[in-house]
Amino acid sequence: MAVTLRQLAVFAAVAEHGGFGAAATALGLGQSSVSHSLAALETAVHGEVVRRATPVRLTPLGELLLPHARATLTAARGFDAAATTYAGTAATATISLSVPPTVARGLLPGLLRLWHERLPQVEITVFEAVDDEIAQWLESGTVDASFLIDPDPFPVGGLHVATDAYEAVVRTDHPLAGEPQVDLADLLDDPLLVTTSGFVAPLEHLHATAGVPYRPARHIRELATVLSMVEAGLGVAILPSLAAAMLPDALTLVPLRPRLERRLVLTGPTTRPWHPSVVTLRDLAADLAGTSGGRRTRR
Structure with a gap:
């Protein structure tokens, strides 16, 4: 052909x-x-x-x-x-990178600055996507690299860049705002607003661990819509702490007990060779991750 x-x-x-x-x-x-x-x-x-x-x-x-x-x-x-x-x-290159929205706002800006300073000849195109799309895009060749959430098994060559935890999102005038930590059960009196973009399974696990019923009031796809509804006083949400970069002034995060963490892993595809520039980007990110407990597997 x-x-x-x-x-x-x-x-x-x-x-x-x-x-x-x-x-x-x-x-x-x-x-x-x-x-x-x-x-x-x-x-x-x-x-x-x-x-x-x-x-x-x-x-x-x-x-x-x-x-x-x-x-x-x-x-x-x-x-x-x-x-x-x-x-x-030294060749110029364009690398496509897919990330979840919370990573795009809370973690990626610092990495982009680092990569631009050290590799000005590499252009990075960022695509925001929900968790399921990210893995599919990576393996199909739509993107060259991705940030995956809690990949299992851990990908060969992947870099554990950071860890964050799920926290309650409430209005700043909510009775629980400002508390150093709250029990998950303390949120049961408020309608729970859940984004379907990769957060249903971890929230089910969190409620099961805490021994409290999981009763979402609404399922909403877009994370921005969830935040708008919380701001309007329609309920509370539970999101990773990296979502802090997305919160308007009227909302705040409150740490939860029990604590549920997630690992943020930068990786290339598992079914084909990595683009050489992706390897370089990962190695540069390892310098930044080294101060926060990140780890890399060999490739």
């Missing part, structure tokens, strides 16, 4: 940007070149991969092939980087 990397790059860009013009701009190509490359790809695979509409939509064939296209492009970038590194040349 005569499929080229350029055709795959065009396909991925059209899918990501939702149109031919936007994809052309992102790739630095003319729109006619984008259209021609995509048409050639569709000829090679014997079917349409997108529906020409506004915005462009993937066909079932496109949905099937897009993860493979992204994985191939990721592997090709890694191949080029490995060859350049072997030759002793």
Whole structure:
């Protein structure tokens, strides 16, 4: 099958940007070149991969092939980087990194500053995603690296960057605000607002450990919506302490008893070689994590 990397790059860009013009701009190509490359790809695979509409939509064939296209492009970038590194040349690179929202706001800014200072030639594109999406994106090749929460087993080559704990989110005028620590049972009088973006299982575990019933008043996907509802006085929430960076002035965190921690692990994929720049980013992050008990497994 005569499929080229350029055709795959065009396909991925059209899918990501939702149109031919936007994809052309992102790739630095003319729109006619984008259209021609995509048409050639569709000829090679014997079917349409997108529906020409506004915005462009993937066909079932496109949905099937897009993860493979992204994985191939990721592997090709890694191949080029490995060859350049072997030759002793400092190469520019673009690394895609997926992170949960709390990590993006509470932990990532410091790492981005460190990486930019030490590796100015490496551009890092950050994608926020919920826990399930993060693992899928990493293994499919959509991203080069990810922050995983409590991965089991611990990934080979992964770096334990930090640990934080789940705490109660309440209004600053709540009776429990300002307490040094509260029992989970103390929250039972308030409606519990739970985000479904990766927090249901740990909260179920936390309640089981404490021996108190898990009775969420509402399940909400978006973390920002949960915080808005707590701010409006509609209940309380339980979130990792890194969420402190996301709280408005009207909300505060209160440590919980029992304490439930989570590990934040920076890693590359498990099913293919890491991009060389991801290895370098991990090693730089290890310097920062070393002061907070982080650890790295060998790769």
